[in-house]
Amino acid sequence: MKVALIALPGKQTNQIPPLTLAYVAAALEQRRIIVRMYDHILNATGSWHDIERRQQTFQPQRVIVGGEDSRTIEQAVADSSLS
8 A cells, every 4th residue: 555644834934844744654664555755844835736746656545634724734635636
């Protein structure tokens, strides 16, 4: 199985690495699941085009989107082809 993890930017200007998603990735990899992590925090002004292009190459069976605000997560899913 292939799983993509996407970290969304938060409201703070000083962003920290998405440690929770990194822990999830480590747990999945221990179960021999192929995981790719996309840190949208690093390029918060960028569009979903780059992440979508990489996912088309990777072709994950599951996508996990992590963020601080449920509205941000819903908007990200609605703006992308993740749904």
